[in-house]
Amino acid sequence: MNWAGLYTVLSGVNRHSTAIGRIWLSVIFIFRIMVLVVAAESVWGDEKSAFTCNTQQPGCNSVCYDHFFPISHIRLWALQLILVTTPALLVAMHVAYQQHQEKKLLVLTGHADAKHMEEVKKHKMRIAGSLWWTYVCSVVFRLLFEAVFMYIFYMLYPGYQMMRLVKCEAYPCPNTVDCFISRPTEKTIFTVFMLVTSSICIVLNMAELVYLVVRACARRSRHNSNPSSGKGSFYGHKHSSEYKQNEINQLLTEQDGSLKDMLRRNSGLQEKGDRCSAC
Amino acid sequence: MDWGALHTILGGVNKHSTSIGKIWLTVLFIFRIMILVVAAERVWGDEQQDFVCNTLQPGCRNVCYDHFFPISHIRLWALQLIFVSTPALLVAMHVAYRRHEKKRQFRKGDQKCEYKDIEEIRRQRFRIEGSLWWTYTSSIFFRLIFEAVFMYAFYFMYDGFRMPRLMKCNAWPCPNTVDCFVSRPTEKTVFTIFMIAVSSICILLNVAELCYLLTKFFLRRSKKAGNSKQQPNHENKEETKQNEMNELISDSCQNTVIGFTS
Numbered sequence: 386m387n388w389a390g391l392y393t394v395l396s397g398v399n400r401h402s403t404a405i406g407r408i409w410l411s412v413i414f415i416f417r418i419m420v421l422v423v424a425a426e427s428v429w430g431d432e433k434s435a436f437t438c439n440t441q442q443p444g445c446n447s448v449c450y451d452h453f454f455p456i457s458h459i460r461l462w463a464l465q466l467i468l469v470t471t472p473a474l475l476v477a478m479h480v481a482y483q484q485h486q487e488k489k490l491l492v493l494t495g496h497a498d499a500k501h502m503e504e505v506k507k508h509k510m511r512i513a514g515s516l517w518w519t520y521v522c523s524v525v526f527r528l529l530f531e532a533v534f535m536y537i538f539y540m541l542y543p544g545y546q547m548m549r550l551v552k553c554e555a556y557p558c559p560n561t562v563d564c565f566i567s568r569p570t571e572k573t574i575f576t577v578f579m580l581v582t583s584s585i586c587i588v589l590n591m592a593e594l595v596y597l598v599v600r601a602c603a604r605r606s607r608h609n610s611n612p613s614s615g616k617g618s619f620y621g622h623k624h625s626s627e628y629k630q631n632e633i634n635q636l637l638t639e640q641d642g643s644l645k646d647m648l649r650r651n652s653g654l655q656e657k658g659d660r661c662s663a664c
Numbered sequence: 665m666d667w668g669a670l671h672t673i674l675g676g677v678n679k680h681s682t683s684i685g686k687i688w689l690t691v692l693f694i695f696r697i698m699i700l701v702v703a704a705e706r707v708w709g710d711e712q713q714d715f716v717c718n719t720l721q722p723g724c725r726n727v728c729y730d731h732f733f734p735i736s737h738i739r740l741w742a743l744q745l746i747f748v749s750t751p752a753l754l755v756a757m758h759v760a761y762r763r764h765e766k767k768r769q770f771r772k773g774d775q776k777c778e779y780k781d782i783e784e785i786r787r788q789r790f791r792i793e794g795s796l797w798w799t800y801t802s803s804i805f806f807r808l809i810f811e812a813v814f815m816y817a818f819y820f821m822y823d824g825f826r827m828p829r830l831m832k833c834n835a836w837p838c839p840n841t842v843d844c845f846v847s848r849p850t851e852k853t854v855f856t857i858f859m860i861a862v863s864s865i866c867i868l869l870n871v872a873e874l875c876y877l878l879t880k881f882f883l884r885r886s887k888k889a890g891n892s893k894q895q896p897n898h899e900n901k902e903e904t905k906q907n908e909m910n911e912l913i914s915d916s917c918q919n920t921v922i923g924f925t926s
Binding site: 474 | 667668671683686687690693694695697698699701702703706707710714716717718719829830843844845846847848849850851854855858909
């Protein structure tokens with residue numbers, strides 16, 4: 386299980402994301418994970434072996450290295466990328482649950498043939514209702530993890546710049562010794578690069594959050610301004626159990642018998658008014 | 665045979681797990697195996713080369729390293745992950761046995777067999793009840809035991825979960841008590857704590873799954889006891905079916921049903 390395995394797991398989630406979500410996933414895989422694996426790991430590869438202190442005292446090297454680098458940049462970035470990409474699995478689990486419910490419904494209404502089952506697997510879920518909340522939570526968690534790791538980076542390595550020379554006086558170093566870091570400029574460049582891509586990902590996440598909220602509000606205000614004839618507001622409507630039962634009965638007794646066709650036709654009625662579907 | 669192959673083998677078992685089991689498997693692969701492969705192995709990569717003792721005595725460094733690290737963290741974690749993921753194969757074997765029986769029935773042309781073809785038998789997902797329930801519960805029980813045993817082994821071998829910077833060693837042939845310095849102790853402590861935390865989360869998930877299975881078992885038993893007392897009533901069955909359908913439509917199809925006008 387490595388980065389390629391993670392890519393396989395997450396590319397399935399991609400289908401149910403918004404357009405901004407897909408851009409975000411591409412940025413993560415190409416500009417962060419790929420750069421980490423292909424370039425950054427070789428820059429930090431000799432970070433300990435080439436960390437040299439101006440002393441022959443055994444152990445001084447190790448102790449000074451540990452004092453200045455409690456946790457290496459590479460490991461922090463790997464942890465950050467793993468934690469930032471995994472909230473998308475919440476959405477995948479919710480989608481799988483909804484698909485399971487739809488399959489159960491098809492079985493109960495007697496439409497459980499292979500064609501309809503395949504359609505359930507292939508059709509794209511709309512980000513509405515409880516799936517909207519799950520999706521928004523996953524975006525919020527992503528933002529939180531990104532922010533936390535950027536803060537940790539700032540705390541551990543103030544200024545994000547890698548110094549060429551550090552002065553160390555931890556035991557067993559006999560006095561204040563000069564220690565030299567390997568490839569400081571290259572490390573600074575990559576640190577700044579990863580920081581910039583992290584900020585771009587934060588901006589994309591915030592844009593996605595705003596987009597989802599705006600879409601939900603627009604959908605709600607459209608429903609409020611188009612009530613059904615003579616039956617009051619949509620919400621009064623939606624919550625009356627009689628109306629719900631009528632809706633269900635109508636769905637079930639529809640003559641051509643295909644549940645999916647029924648549902649697709651109904652969503653056709655819905656989508657005429659809903660132009661904001663950038664998914 | 666590597667972690668990827670284990671992932672392939674266990675991915676098949678996933679189909680017959682409960683939802684908690686699926687979450688457990690995801691946590692195992694992403695937060696433990698992947699972290700081990702991608703990060704932890706690098707941190708422990710130079711553990712022996714960079715283990716430095718303040719002496720020129722040949723052999724002292726080797727002996728001290730062996731004294732303080734009888735088995736490396738990385739190898740312990742690898743063993744733990746293998747032991748913890750393999751009880752799921754018990755379930756896979758049981759499912760394969762059941763499928764084999766059903767295929768045998770189908771080939772004999774048994775009229776009780778309700779499948780249309782062999783493909784359907786292969787694809788079918790078995791419910792966790794009867795003897796499969798016992799197999800599944802035993803596998804979770806074994807997982808819990810292995811997790812607990814390894815966590816105890818870690819704690820016992822390394823006196824807590826913290827990696828000290830300096831260790832004092834006086835094993836032969838070291839001439840006296842020498843200072844030995846461990847490489848990257850802070851980073852190792854961070855990863856040890858992380859792996860322990862995820863291991864605890866996995867233990868909690870396993871306990872939750874066990875409770876869920878037990879609850880389902882007792883509910884099913886009490887429902888059977890309740891039903892055997894009533895007269896079989898055809899109208900009741902139709903009503904419950906209709907109720908279930910109504911619930912499913914109103915819960916999960918709101919994405920597409922919203923906005924329907926008569």
